[in-house]
Amino acid sequence: MEKYDVIVVGSGSGMMIADAAVSRGMKVALVEMDKLGGTCLNRGCIPSKMVIYPADIVNQIKHAERLGVHAKIERVDFEHIMRRTREFVEHDRRPMEENIPKVEGLTYYPVRGEFVDDYTMRVGDKLITAEKIFLVTGSRPLIPPIKGLGEMEYITSREVWDLDSRPMSMVIVGGGLIACEMAHFFNAMGTEVTMLSRSPRLIKQGEPEVSEILLTSLRERMRVEVGVEVKEARRAGNQAEVTAVDGDGNAKSYRAEKLFIAAGRTSNADTLKPENTGVEVDDRGYIKVDENYLTTKPGIYAFGDAIGKAMYKHVANKEAELVWHGFTEGHVHPLDYDKVPYAVFTWPQVASVGLTEREAAARGLDYLVGEYNYIDTAKGAAMDEEDGYVKVILEEESYRILGAHIVGPFAAILIQEIINVMNAGDGSVWPITDSMHIHPALPEVVQRAIYNIRAPGHHH
Numbered sequence: 001m002e003k004y005d006v007i008v009v010g011s012g013s014g015m016m017i018a019d020a021a022v023s024r025g026m027k028v029a030l031v032e033m034d035k036l037g038g039t040c041l042n043r044g045c046i047p048s049k050m051v052i053y054p055a056d057i058v059n060q061i062k063h064a065e066r067l068g069v070h071a072k073i074e075r076v077d078f079e080h081i082m083r084r085t086r087e088f089v090e091h092d093r094r095p096m097e098e099n100i101p102k103v104e105g106l107t108y109y110p111v112r113g114e115f116v117d118d119y120t121m122r123v124g125d126k127l128i129t130a131e132k133i134f135l136v137t138g139s140r141p142l143i144p145p146i147k148g149l150g151e152m153e154y155i156t157s158r159e160v161w162d163l164d165s166r167p168m169s170m171v172i173v174g175g176g177l178i179a180c181e182m183a184h185f186f187n188a189m190g191t192e193v194t195m196l197s198r199s200p201r202l203i204k205q206g207e208p209e210v211s212e213i214l215l216t217s218l219r220e221r222m223r224v225e226v227g228v229e230v231k232e233a234r235r236a237g238n239q240a241e242v243t244a245v246d247g248d249g250n251a252k253s254y255r256a257e258k259l260f261i262a263a264g265r266t267s268n269a270d271t272l273k274p275e276n277t278g279v280e281v282d283d284r285g286y287i288k289v290d291e292n293y294l295t296t297k298p299g300i301y302a303f304g305d306a307i308g309k310a311m312y313k314h315v316a317n318k319e320a321e322l323v324w325h326g327f328t329e330g331h332v333h334p335l336d337y338d339k340v341p342y343a344v345f346t347w348p349q350v351a352s353v354g355l356t357e358r359e360a361a362a363r364g365l366d367y368l369v370g371e372y373n374y375i376d377t378a379k380g381a382a383m384d385e386e387d388g389y390v391k392v393i394l395e396e397e398s399y400r401i402l403g404a405h406i407v408g409p410f411a412a413i414l415i416q417e418i419i420n421v422m423n424a425g426d427g428s429v430w431p432i433t434d435s436m437h438i439h440p441a442l443p444e445v446v447q448r449a450i451y452n453i454r455a456p457g458h459h460h
Contacts (some may be wrong), residue, residue, distance in 0.1 A: 002107075004029045004130040007121065009113055009272065011096075012038020013304050013316035014136030020324050022105045029128050031121065033112035033271065036096045039138050039305070040313040042089060047161050048181055050085040052345045055188035059347050066384050078166035078189050086161060115276035119299070131299050134323065135279070135287060136316070137272060139265040139305035144173070147232040152240060154233070154259040157182075167191050167258040171242055173230050174262035175202045180214065180346035182262060183222060188347070193222040194254050196244050198263070200227040203344055207356050207391055207405040209371075214407055217348055217387050228252070233259065269306055284308060292332040293323045301327070310340040338402075341419050343412035348387045351411035353419050354403030357393055357456065366396040370453035374408050377448060378440030385409060390449040392418070392429075400427045404446075414446055 005026035008018040014030070015037075021028045035042045054076070061071050100108045109123040116122045120129045141156035143149065155163070157178050166189050172179050175197025187193045195218070201211040202218070218224050228244040231251070235241070240259035245251050267285040274281060280288045280296040286308030293301045303323050304316035318335060326332035341353035360367045374380030374388025388408025395402055404418040421431050429450055437447045 001120070001127045001129055002029070003027075004107070004128060005132065007031065007113075007128060007130040007133045008136065009121075009134065010038065010136035010138055010304070010306070011036045012040055012136060012138055013313070013320045014038075014134060015096075016317065016320040017134045017136070017324055017327075018106065022103060024328075026105065028106045029109060029123075029130065030100070030106060031109045031111070031113035031123055033110075035093060036100065036110075037093050041092055043157050043161060045313050046092070047085045047089055048157075048178075048185075049345060050088055051081055051185050052181060054081050055185045056347065058188040059184075063384075076166075076189055079164055081189075082161070082163060089161075112271055114271065114273040115279075116273075118277050118297075120277070132327070133277075133300045135269070135272065135274070135295070135300065135302040135306055136304045136320075137268040137302075137306045139308075139311060140268055141261060142264040142266040143261060144230070144263045146173075146230050146242070149233045149261075152233055152235050152259070154240065154261050156261050160260065167256070169239075169256035170194070170258045170260055171196065171240065171254050171256040172260045172262055173242070174264065175199050175204070175226060176262065176264060177203065177342070177344045179260075179262035180218070180344055180350075182260060183218060183224075184346040187222050192256070194256060195222060195224045196228050196230055196242070196254065197224070197226045198229045202226065203350060205356075206350060206352055209389060209391060210350055210352070210405050210407045213387050213389055214346065214348065214350060218346070225252075265305065265311060267306060267308055269302075282308075291334050292326050293319065310337055310342075312340070312342050315340055339419070339422050341415060343415070345412070348408045349411040350405075350407050351415040352403070352405045353415055354401065354422060355393060356403060356405065357391075360393050360402050361456070365402065367402060367456065368394045368396050368453040369456050370394070370449040370451070372445050372449035372452055374442070374445050377442070377444045379442045380445060382440070383409065383442075388445065390414070390445050392446075392449050392453070394429055394450075394453060398426070399429045401429055406446075410442060414443060417443060417446055 006021045007029045008014045009031045011032040018028050018030045111124040113121045113123045169192040170186050172183050172195045183193050183195050202214050228246045230242050230244045232243040239255045241255045243251050243253045269281050269287050278297040287302040287306050289302050289307050293303045295302050301323050303319035305311045322332050344350040370392045372390050374385040391405045393403040401422045406415050437444045
């Protein structure tokens with residue numbers, strides 16, 4: 001049995017802990033059953049943005065015609081786009097793979113680890129133990145219980161990066177972040193896309209107005225069915241066929257060359273056998289933690305997708321900082337999950353931070369709502385931007401920003417001004433209204449949404 005000061009399971013945001021512990025002279029074990037760098041680098045944020053940027057350019061060229069610019073797309077080189085993406089990811093991962101074995105004080109176990117006893121893990125044919133363990137095991141694609149799915153070939157956000165040739169047609173099961181981003185990508189590449197969302201709304205955690213604009217826009221380019229549940233899948237010749245049922249029980253079948261399952265994520269915690277060391281999971285399989293990210297077992301921490309709170313890379317990185325601070329200083333400065341932002345790099349882009357109007361109402365808060373359309377600003381009009389829309393929610397008395405929701409070009413950039421202000425001082429809106437906004441530039445749409453506030457129900 002090998003004894004360590006610290007065991008870290010998971011090399012995504014867990015790498016930050018391993019790194020910090022090694023620099024403090026601790027003896028560290030890093031356990032990773034998958035590729036180094038975690039989901040974000042290998043199968044998530046990084047490769048998806050590498051392929052989505054070319055897709056954005058395709059849509060910009062198509063939109064340019066309305067502005068009087070007539071350009072032709074000669075060819076979209078799918079193989080080149082995929083190869084560039086894989087090479088970029090490998091280029092990022094390779095230095096990690098080469099250097100980790102050379103790090104003094106760090107032992108790397110590139111195998112699946114599982115608990116066999118209190119604070120004791122089996123990694124391959126070895127047993128390792130530590131009094132302090134960090135579980136950063138991430139998540140994997142959730143595979144819904146669709147009849148026949150197990151007997152046929154389908155892809156998820158894991159396998160999609162191995163595609164070399166562009167599918168002629170694709171059915172995407174799901175209506176969340178990954179489904180919307182991948183639908184945009186494949187559609188722009190020339191694949192005939194059908195999206196089947198179980199939820200009646202795309203990106204169901206967002207604002208209804210945002211979902212509606214996104215749905216309308218996507219439907220101009222592809223087939224999108226919402227409020228349908230895929231019940232069965234089978235091979236039909238060289239195609240995949242799925243049957244989906246709507247709320248009234250009507251069944252409909254859809255065929256395509258490729259079937260992409262993007263129905264959400266599920267915890268990887270089960271691979272650890274956490275019960276063998278007294279770590280409890282909730283009914284969805286995510287590791288239970290307190291406000292200090294401590295599990296039900298003293299000395300064992302968990303964060304990131306493994307705890308299922310806000311499953312974004314920037315959140316896991318922030319949690320890693322807080323966990324390390326708590327580990328070394330004894331207390332954690334709690335993370336305000338009400339201020340977690342996210343973006344969906346579909347077309348149009350979606351970005352969001354804080355509460356939706358519905359959440360503000362459910363909490364019994366007195367709030368005001370401000371809205372504005374991109375097209376009503378000079379820059380938005382210049383761009384002929386019909387989809388762009390901003391919605392902000394403020395607390396009535398204090399004018400504290402409770403949430404903001406943007407759909408349209410550069411949404412992820414525009415929302416950053418609001419995120420920064422939410423985290424500064426008392427989080428009130430005055431820094432945005434008091435600051436000069438360059439005219440005519442797109443951030444004016446944020447300022448105007450705030451100028452446009454009124455009581456809920458009175459906005460239009």
